[in-house]
Amino acid sequence: MVDFPFTLQPKKYLTKKPSCLFCWIQSTADHEVGLSADSSSCAVLSQAYCPFPQCSAHSSRKGNMDSSRARAPPPSPPQEDIREGKIYGNVFAELESIDLPLGTTLRSVYDDQPNAHKRFMEKLDARIRNHDREIEKMCNFHHQGFVDAITELLKVRADAEKLMGQVTDTNRRLQDAGREVTAQTEEVIRCRIQQRNMTTTVEKLQLCIPVLEMYSKLKEQLESKRYYAALKTMEQLENIYIPRVSQYRFCQIMAETLPKLREEIKEISMSDLKDFLESIRKHSDKIGETAMRQAQQHRTFISAVQKQASLGCAKPLYSLNGRTTLQHNGLVAGDAAEEEEADDEVLTAQDLVDFSPVYRCLHIYTILGDRETFENYYRKQRKKQARLVLQPQSNMHETVEGYRKYFNQIVGFFVVEDHILHATQGLVTRAFTDELWNMALSKIIAVLRTHSSYCNDPDLVLELKNLIVIFADTLQGYGFSVNRLFDLLFEIRDQYNETLLKKWALVFREIFEQDNYSPIPVENEEEYKSVVSRFPFHDAEIEKQPFPKKLPMSQSVPQIYIQVKEFIYASLKFSESLHRSSTEIDDMLRKSANLLLTRTLSGCLQNLIKKPHIGLTELVQIIINTTHLEQACKYLEDFITNITNVSPETIHTTRLYGLSTFKDARHAAEGEIYTKLNQKIDEFIQLADYEWGMAESDGRASGYLMDLINFLRSTFQVFTHLPGKVAQTACMSACKHLATSLMQMLLDTELKQISMGAIQQFNLDVIQCELFASSEPVPGFQGDTLQLAFIDLRQLLDLFMVWDWSTYLADYGQPTSKYLRVNPSTALALLEKMKDTSKKNNIFSQFRKNDRDKQKLIETVVKQLRSLVNGMSQHS
Numbered sequence: 058m059v060d061f062p063f064t065l066q067p068k069k070y071l072t073k074k075p076s077c078l079f080c081w082i083q084s085t086a087d088h089e090v091g092l093s094a095d096s097s098s099c100a101v102l103s104q105a106y107c108p109f110p111q112c113s114a115h116s117s118r119k120g121n122m123d124s125s126r127a128r129a130p131p132p133s134p135p136q137e138d139i140r141e142g143k144i145y146g147n148v149f150a151e152l153e154s155i156d157l158p159l160g161t162t163l164r165s166v167y168d169d170q171p172n173a174h175k176r177f178m179e180k181l182d183a184r185i186r187n188h189d190r191e192i193e194k195m196c197n198f199h200h201q202g203f204v205d206a207i208t209e210l211l212k213v214r215a216d217a218e219k220l221m222g223q224v225t226d227t228n229r230r231l232q233d234a235g236r237e238v239t240a241q242t243e244e245v246i247r248c249r250i251q252q253r254n255m256t257t258t259v260e261k262l263q264l265c266i267p268v269l270e271m272y273s274k275l276k277e278q279l280e281s282k283r284y285y286a287a288l289k290t291m292e293q294l295e296n297i298y299i300p301r302v303s304q305y306r307f308c309q310i311m312a313e314t315l316p317k318l319r320e321e322i323k324e325i326s327m328s329d330l331k332d333f334l335e336s337i338r339k340h341s342d343k344i345g346e347t348a349m350r351q352a353q354q355h356r357t358f359i360s361a362v363q364k365q366a367s368l369g370c371a372k373p374l375y376s377l378n379g380r381t382t383l384q385h386n387g388l389v390a391g392d393a394a395e396e397e398e399a400d401d402e403v404l405t406a407q408d409l410v411d412f413s414p415v416y417r418c419l420h421i422y423t424i425l426g427d428r429e430t431f432e433n434y435y436r437k438q439r440k441k442q443a444r445l446v447l448q449p450q451s452n453m454h455e456t457v458e459g460y461r462k463y464f465n466q467i468v469g470f471f472v473v474e475d476h477i478l479h480a481t482q483g484l485v486t487r488a489f490t491d492e493l494w495n496m497a498l499s500k501i502i503a504v505l506r507t508h509s510s511y512c513n514d515p516d517l518v519l520e521l522k523n524l525i526v527i528f529a530d531t532l533q534g535y536g537f538s539v540n541r542l543f544d545l546l547f548e549i550r551d552q553y554n555e556t557l558l559k560k561w562a563l564v565f566r567e568i569f570e571q572d573n574y575s576p577i578p579v580e581n582e583e584e585y586k587s588v589v590s591r592f593p594f595h596d597a598e599i600e601k602q603p604f605p606k607k608l609p610m611s612q613s614v615p616q617i618y619i620q621v622k623e624f625i626y627a628s629l630k631f632s633e634s635l636h637r638s639s640t641e642i643d644d645m646l647r648k649s650a651n652l653l654l655t656r657t658l659s660g661c662l663q664n665l666i667k668k669p670h671i672g673l674t675e676l677v678q679i680i681i682n683t684t685h686l687e688q689a690c691k692y693l694e695d696f697i698t699n700i701t702n703v704s705p706e707t708i709h710t711t712r713l714y715g716l717s718t719f720k721d722a723r724h725a726a727e728g729e730i731y732t733k734l735n736q737k738i739d740e741f742i743q744l745a746d747y748e749w750g751m752a753e754s755d756g757r758a759s760g761y762l763m764d765l766i767n768f769l770r771s772t773f774q775v776f777t778h779l780p781g782k783v784a785q786t787a788c789m790s791a792c793k794h795l796a797t798s799l800m801q802m803l804l805d806t807e808l809k810q811i812s813m814g815a816i817q818q819f820n821l822d823v824i825q826c827e828l829f830a831s832s833e834p835v836p837g838f839q840g841d842t843l844q845l846a847f848i849d850l851r852q853l854l855d856l857f858m859v860w861d862w863s864t865y866l867a868d869y870g871q872p873t874s875k876y877l878r879v880n881p882s883t884a885l886a887l888l889e890k891m892k893d894t895s896k897k898n899n900i901f902s903q904f905r906k907n908d909r910d911k912q913k914l915i916e917t918v919v920k921q922l923r924s925l926v927n928g929m930s931q932h933s
Contacts, residue, residue, distance in 0.1 A: 145180040268298045284322045285420040291315050326418040333414040341469030348472045352531035357559035446470050447500045454508035457520035464528045475535040494537050557627050565661040572613035574678040580605045591615040593692045610685045624653050643701035654718045662722040666729050679726045687719035735794045741765035742798045754817035758825040766829045773834040788835040792846035804886050811890040820854045849878045862918045881925035
């Protein structure tokens, strides 16, 4: 490109438009640079550049140049022309240099002289001609550069056309290449749109999922009858979750459903309350029985303390065959001073009755703002039930069970009310319960006075007194006033026998606590006779043994026997004071003795057996002791017959229940032996530390198992004095429990992998168990009876040790099968553990043919075992 060194501003110099563009440029350039073109330059420019020969300016210019050549130089101007030239020169200078309005300048031209306009135009033409000459001079000066520029432009045009073709071709190829990119871009855009839609959907779902989860939780709570929690969930749904997504239709449906669910919960809770009221009406007897039994236990302790305080010092209590038994502070002299009472399991009202319907209904009605309606309904219904409970049966006075049931129902009713009073706030008030109790107390006293007048049997009166005492103590413990009941007891005066029972319970407990649970050592004949005089013991073999020797029972047996006889004497004293017949006295004594044996002594034995510090040796001795006490019961019957002079052939003679009592205690001790023995086995089993991934066994049995077998041997040696059946049962139970524990260890779900080396080590341990069983640790087993306890383990281990799957699968289900005791599910579980081990250890097993064959065999056996297991499940 050519840069021109001048700027075209034709508007300042041209007064009329040129007839062609070239002339316009030429004239403008002449005026701009102030050149005066001569005739030769103008002619050259016209001929070289102007493409319009017919242009008037060109013609005129050409004529002007021709005329200028012919004209002679102008004459010198006069002085006036010089002055006018200066004036008009100034005007032209202003016209050429000022861009502002020219009114003032032009006015000065026209107003100065006449004919000024003509002279001005002449001067202006001269000025224009002068500028034209200057332009022509400038154009002549730059003519060659202009020609060169035009020539270069003509050359560039061909290159530009070639470049345009190349650009067009490049653009076409670029479009072809970019067409696939465009398609991929559109696919990316579509994927981005889908991703954005998915993100939006996930965000919306994340808002909706908590609502749906809470609604699902609400449904689960309703199905599980957790209505109070369901109401809380509804509240959260309404206040927190649903407002977040209220624009959705399903939330609107939820919001419309919640009030209906509330009404449904309200109706269900009221229905549950009605069922609860009916249930406690039926279970009041059991509730009262439990509460009165607890009160009786508490009264036993209080009475013992009061007895000790009242006696003060040692004094004779009863005379037995001329002997005086000394009592010091309520306990037999020579026994320990302190008493430790074994607490039975305490049952409360909430242990026997589910109060959740009341709590649930109360909470629901409270949340729903209708608590007052619920309270009024509950109190009204309980008043009706109270009136029904206080109505006795017409034959209540005939048996003590009638009184007991009557008292149990009343106690159960008020125990429930007391529990409701303390467990709830305002459902029932103390004033309401006091009102019910005062109404009930008046009715109870009237009923007891009426029905007790029909009681002629001393035992029944005694039981009635005991029931009244227990009844009063129970309700007093719950905060009810029972002074009027104690006044009634003074009329009946029948609590002496209850005091004896409580006292002997303490005596028995003390005897058991002081016993050493070892056979009685006898050094000489005098000591032997002393023991035999206190307890009826006769054994020909022991009598033949030389001194020193040991009697099989412990010191507690003769003491218990003596205390039972002391109790019979105490009961006899009480009966004599009632002036009853010998038959009635005998019957009362036997019932009292039975009560002592079946309740007190049996309870003490049961508590003793359940104490944690009683070991296997002590339990063995307890079984021996109960056997001798059971044999002594017939002597107690003879003793009662002798002191009452009632013939044993009498039809109504009551038999002692000591046989069943001691049998039950013995059975409990035997069961405790089995339990403790199994617990000890479990302790040893917990010490087992098998390395389940071991490659080979250690070649010897595990240490924990050898310790366990040694323990069992030493333990079964202690069982030599037990009846053979008990010892055999204990031994068989221990072996079965050991076998079961070992099997469970193999099949433990937490155990994922077992190697063949571990199976071999486990087999060594089972062999030791079988050797122990075959050594006859307890005599009396026939053949391999004890070894059969391990038969399941043996066949299972043999199957895996020999790897005899073909025989097992072929003979499965046949009674003559070698592996009859191997369950397919058991074999499958163990085989899968070994399968996993094989996969883990044999990383390169797929490159070894033997390992591949073994893996295929395992997989084939697993499939067949699974089919057997599935077939068994379908058949079952």
